[in-house]
Amino acid sequence: MFNPPAPIRRVSRSLQIAPVLACGLLAVIYVAYTSGGTENIASGVLRARPLIGRTGTRVFAVKEPDTGMDIREWMGPGQEFGPQKPAHQVEKPYQNLDVKKNKVEFDKKDSGLLKEPLLTELFNDEISITPSAVNILKHHGSYQQQNRDLRANRAEMEKSYQFMLRLKVPCGITTPDVYKVLDDLATDYGQNDLKATTRQAWQLHGVIKSNLKHVIATIRQAGSNTLGGCGDINRNVMTSPAPFSSPEYEEMRKYASIIAQVLAPQSDAFSDIWLDGEKQATIEYWQRYTKGVDLAELANYDNGLGIITGHEQEPLYGKTYLPRKFKIAVTPEGDNSLDLYINDIGLVVLMEDDGKTLKGFNVMVGGGMGRTHKKESTFARAADHLGFVEPEDVVELVKAIVATQRDHGNREVRANARMKYLVHTLGIDKFRSLVEEYYGKEIKPMAPMKEWKFSDWLGWHDQGDGKWFKGFYVSSGRIRDKNGINVKTAIRQAVDELNCDVMLTPSQNIILGNIPPESKARLDEILASNGIQTDENQLTPLHEGAIACAALPLCGLAITEAERVIEDYIERVHNLMDEMGLGDQKMIFRMTGCPNGCGRPYMAELALVGSGPDTYQMWLGGTEKLDAVGYAYKDRVKAQDLESELEPIFALYKMRRKPGEAFGNFCRRAGKAQILNFSEKYVPGSYKDVVDGKGVIAGKIKQKSVKIDSDLHERIKALAKKKKMSLQAYTMQLLREGTFGEVP
Numbered sequence: 001m002f003n004p005p006a007p008i009r010r011v012s013r014s015l016q017i018a019p020v021l022a023c024g025l026l027a028v029i030y031v032a033y034t035s036g037g038t039e040n041i042a043s044g045v046l047r048a049r050p051l052i053g054r055t056g057t058r059v060f061a062v063k064e065p066d067t068g069m070d071i072r073e074w075m076g077p078g079q080e081f082g083p084q085k086p087a088h089q090v091e092k093p094y095q096n097l098d099v100k101k102n103k104v105e106f107d108k109k110d111s112g113l114l115k116e117p118l119l120t121e122l123f124n125d126e127i128s129i130t131p132s133a134v135n136i137l138k139h140h141g142s143y144q145q146q147n148r149d150l151r152a153n154r155a156e157m158e159k160s161y162q163f164m165l166r167l168k169v170p171c172g173i174t175t176p177d178v179y180k181v182l183d184d185l186a187t188d189y190g191q192n193d194l195k196a197t198t199r200q201a202w203q204l205h206g207v208i209k210s211n212l213k214h215v216i217a218t219i220r221q222a223g224s225n226t227l228g229g230c231g232d233i234n235r236n237v238m239t240s241p242a243p244f245s246s247p248e249y250e251e252m253r254k255y256a257s258i259i260a261q262v263l264a265p266q267s268d269a270f271s272d273i274w275l276d277g278e279k280q281a282t283i284e285y286w287q288r289y290t291k292g293v294d295l296a297e298l299a300n301y302d303n304g305l306g307i308i309t310g311h312e313q314e315p316l317y318g319k320t321y322l323p324r325k326f327k328i329a330v331t332p333e334g335d336n337s338l339d340l341y342i343n344d345i346g347l348v349v350l351m352e353d354d355g356k357t358l359k360g361f362n363v364m365v366g367g368g369m370g371r372t373h374k375k376e377s378t379f380a381r382a383a384d385h386l387g388f389v390e391p392e393d394v395v396e397l398v399k400a401i402v403a404t405q406r407d408h409g410n411r412e413v414r415a416n417a418r419m420k421y422l423v424h425t426l427g428i429d430k431f432r433s434l435v436e437e438y439y440g441k442e443i444k445p446m447a448p449m450k451e452w453k454f455s456d457w458l459g460w461h462d463q464g465d466g467k468w469f470k471g472f473y474v475s476s477g478r479i480r481d482k483n484g485i486n487v488k489t490a491i492r493q494a495v496d497e498l499n500c501d502v503m504l505t506p507s508q509n510i511i512l513g514n515i516p517p518e519s520k521a522r523l524d525e526i527l528a529s530n531g532i533q534t535d536e537n538q539l540t541p542l543h544e545g546a547i548a549c550a551a552l553p554l555c556g557l558a559i560t561e562a563e564r565v566i567e568d569y570i571e572r573v574h575n576l577m578d579e580m581g582l583g584d585q586k587m588i589f590r591m592t593g594c595p596n597g598c599g600r601p602y603m604a605e606l607a608l609v610g611s612g613p614d615t616y617q618m619w620l621g622g623t624e625k626l627d628a629v630g631y632a633y634k635d636r637v638k639a640q641d642l643e644s645e646l647e648p649i650f651a652l653y654k655m656r657r658k659p660g661e662a663f664g665n666f667c668r669r670a671g672k673a674q675i676l677n678f679s680e681k682y683v684p685g686s687y688k689d690v691v692d693g694k695g696v697i698a699g700k701i702k703q704k705s706v707k708i709d710s711d712l713h714e715r716i717k718a719l720a721k722k723k724k725m726s727l728q729a730y731t732m733q734l735l736r737e738g739t740f741g742e743v744p
Contacts, residue, residue, distance in 0.1 A: 069097050074109055076319035079311040083320065086407035087306020088437040092425055096411045105411050107135040108232065108320045113267035113313060114139045122273065127209055128161040139233060139321070140270060141166050141226025142212065145205075149553040163212055164554065165204045166229030167219065170260040170286045171239045171253050172200030172504040173513075174224075176495045178285060179502045181222040183492050186479075189215050193488060196477030198547055198599060199327070200338075200504040201229060201236045205554060216274045223282035227270050232322045234263035234402070238329040238338045241505040242457045243513040245465035248332040251358050252349050255391075256330040257289040259398055262299045263328075265321070266314055298395050305440045307396070307403040316399060316406075323409035324417035326402065333362075334450035337457065338506040339600050339626050341382040342367045344419045345401055347394065350447055360390045362446050365401060365431070366423030369597025372415065373611055373635075380602035380629045381420040384428040386435070387443035400439035408434070452625040454588065456507045456544050458536035460520065469503070469513040470523055472532055473539055476548045476563040477508030481530075490530035494523055507545055540574040541586040547600060551593025551610070558593035559610040566591050569608070569642070576643050580650050580687050587663045588624060591616075602629045605664030606646075614639040620649070620675070624662040631672055648682035649675055715744070 071084045081087040083096040099105045110116070118136045121129045129137065134144050147160040167182075174182070182202055186194050191206030207215050216226055228235060237260040239252050261284075271277055287295075300315055302308040309318040329338050330347040340346040346364035351357065367383030389397045405419040423431045432443055458471040479488050487510075494500055494512055498519050503511035515523055527534045536544070549555070551562035569591060577583050590604040601607035601619055603626050608616035618637045621630035637645050649667070652675060657666045667675065708716075720730035 074320060076113075076309075076311040076314065079309045079318050081306050081309045081403075081407060082318045083323070083407055083409070083411050087403070088407070088434060090408060090426065090430070090434050092408065092422075094410055094412045096408075099411050102411055102414045102417075103132075104135050104232070104414060105320060107132045111136050112269075113319070114231075114265070114269040114321075115267075115272065119269075119273055122209070122213065127159070129209070137163075139227075139231030139265070140216070140273070141168065141229030141231075142216075143230060145554045145556065147553050148556075148558070161209065162205070162554075163207045163209065165207060165212075165215065165219070165226050166197065167202040167204075167224055167226050168228040168236055168260070169201045169224070169504065170237045170257050171289075172241050172506075173243070173253075173286065174202070174502040174504070175285045176499050176501065178222050178224050179495050180492070181218060181224075183488070183495075185215055185218060186488075193478060193480035195550065196474065196479065196504040196508045196510065198477075198506060198508060198549070199236045200238050200241065200506055202504070203550075213274055220274060221281050223285045225270075225280070225284065228260070228264055230325070232324055232326075233265055233317065234260070234322075234326045234328060236260075238327075238343070238506060240331045240335045240337050241471075241503045241511055242335070242337070242461065243463055243469050243501070243503060243511065244461075245463050247356050247358070248349050248351050251351075252330050252332055253289045255347065255349075255361075255394065256328075257286045258293055258295065258298065258395060259328060259330070260286065261290065261295045262395055262399070263316070263326075263402065264299075265317060266299075268313070301396070303396065303440050305438050306407070307399050307438050309406075316402065318406065320411075322402070322406055323411045324414065324419075326405065326419065327368075328398070330361075334453055335455070336452040336626050337455050339603055340364065340367075340452075341627050342369050342600055342603060343383060344368065344405070345398060346383050347398075348449055350388075350449060358391050360388055360447070361394050362388055362449055363397065363443075366420045366428070368418045368420035369600055369602055370418065371595050371597065371602075373595050373617065375415070378415055380597060381424060382603075382627065382629050383420075384423060384431075385446045386428065386432055387445055388447045389443065393441070397435075397439055397443070400435050403438045404431075404435050452627055454545065454624060454626050456505050456509055457511060458509065458539075458544055463513065466517075467513070468515045468517060468520055469511050470515060470520070470527075471505065471509055471511045471536075472527060472534065473536070473543050474508060474510050475567055476550075477504070478563065479510075484531045486530035487532060490527050490532055493530075494526050497526070498523060507547055509544075540570060541584060542570050542574050542589045544586075545588035545590075545604070546570055547590040547604075549592045549594075549599040555593060557596055560593050560613055560615065562591045562593040562599065562610065572642060573606070573646065576646055577650060580647070580654060582650060582654060585663060586624070588622065588626070604630065605662065605667070608637070611636055618645065620664070620667040620672075622664045623668065624664055628668070630664065630668070633667075633672055633675065644684065645679075647684060647687065648679035651682065651687035652678045654687065719744075 069084065074084050075082055114136050117130065118133045121133045129144060143164045145162055145164055146157055150157040150160055182194060182204065186192060186204055189207050189211045190204045195203040195205065197203055219225060237256045239256045242249065271279060308315045311318045327343045328345045329340050329343045330349065331338055331340055332349045341364060344365065344367065346367065348362040350359040350362060352359045363386040364383035365386045367381060369380050371378040371380050405422060409419055409422050410416045426434065436443055456471065458473060460468055460470050463469055474487055479491060481488050491502060491510065495502065498515060500515055501513040503513055505511060512523060524534050533539060546566060548562040548566035551558040570589065573589060577585060587606055588604045590599050590601045590607045592599040592601045593610040595609050601609050603622045605622050605624060607619040609619060611617040616637050617635050618633045619630045620633045622628065634645065653663055653666050716731060717727050720727045723730060
């Protein structure tokens, strides 16, 4: 890849042409000057213009905005482009020139590339840090928290300040050595547990401020880090958790790891604060997938079209980084075990017909879950299809999309800062055109791909390299020993004995990989002896895709419970389904304590989203393939009313579903209005007269009676008995089918 020297990069940025053209233009000027002086320079440039035109690259001037804001304060050394001075212009309802209501933008601007006031406050005698320091700390992978269970005792709550660390775990894979370090840190410095997040990262809770530097430094020196776990930068890059050795899964891990590294911040704040300015001693373990790849060249390559800002230390991000968090996922076609459509960028690995050669990637953009109750300007959104890209261009296209969001994402209203709002505002076609301005090429149409399928890879699977992996259910991803289910002990024992990798699944479950065939029985023995269910068939159909966010007591945004109650809710929902003859029906069920969507509730077939104490907004209509957002069915469902709210919905589903139709697909097809109308008329217990698959329900639904003569009544009664149906059910069937007059 051509990486031109600085003078050529400056010319290419100034004229907004590709570096190779800038090189040629300088050559034309040089030849013109040496052969005829300044007179020929202009004619040389004019002769170069047709060449520029033929490349399809547009030359334009960046207009200095007319505003009272001093743009220079928002640009770092050498920086030419950024949110207040985008490399390419597009019409949108904001210009990022009025950010006075967005304090985070000022905190980033004044931080000295994510150093202050964190560096100063980290080592004082206080047990907490200020909100501005918290905003900067997030970029280092940590949140400040308090124990909200202590709210009744303010003095005790003030003493409960602690820090949660979130690791960067590309592909969700943790090596045995790194896992042992995390397990020890959780025991010695945390609350003796770990949490597997919905983005395949580890969270370590309960670290006090005085131990924060030691814990982060230990993690980094072990070959991992927390950089990119939080903040307005690229977050953990997700993949399918399945550790198959087939080419498409190997390409998935390779490109996910490349992108994770290319989009990592380059500020020296991380080494200065946590490692006293020293370099990380151990290479991050996920770089084993990027051998032979020049990551620095990919990260710093400048095509001269505004992807690179010119900032000396943060060439891609610039002084103020991104408007909001940025999420990327990579998966082979067909495998949607990671909720691909909820990401800012989703990449689908496509192989050639030989199954061995990488063809390229389909690209999705503009997904995201976060929203606010009763604020229609915020909403959950499934990603749009952007197009197809060849392997050699995928990193540059990803950088172009990031640069587009960097310059044009909404920094004036933080609630609307995610890229999903930019895609929604512009529309996918206009957004694609804007990305192409940065990318310098036309984005090709999407390539055909396989139908999606969700799986969390529970149970035993052959990796394809002579070894096996085992997936098992972990409630809400909480790695702890409690009530006879000793998940923490079991994983550590397996890692110590079998030296297995630990993989985190997007549904917060765990996979132990690289197990030799002769060790399979031993792993099952370790799990069973620690109270862990080893047979996935013994779980309810709701468990595999179940997710709950952490919620109370540590999340400051939680409105009500999620993680601490989800097992009870799974049992209640499944018991009702079982009673209604739907006990074997699979369903993706999720819970969150607030509407911010960390548990991806809006993609689920059935979800409960916290809207008040012991009160939830009920969502229906996500699909079993996780490719569409559902809808808010009811805003305030009390915990004690769960069964009575669900019973009519399940009854209607049983009555009118098509053969093989998933619950979420049915709710999507039936629609909110029909389900509400049915539920209003439904009499509790009526489901007992539902004839599955026949579209019949008993006459207990409120309706007026109709008199018929006794002879017709007896004939209908006899036919109902012959069909093994109740009189009410058969009568309703005749009415619905319009065949009442055809009774023999």
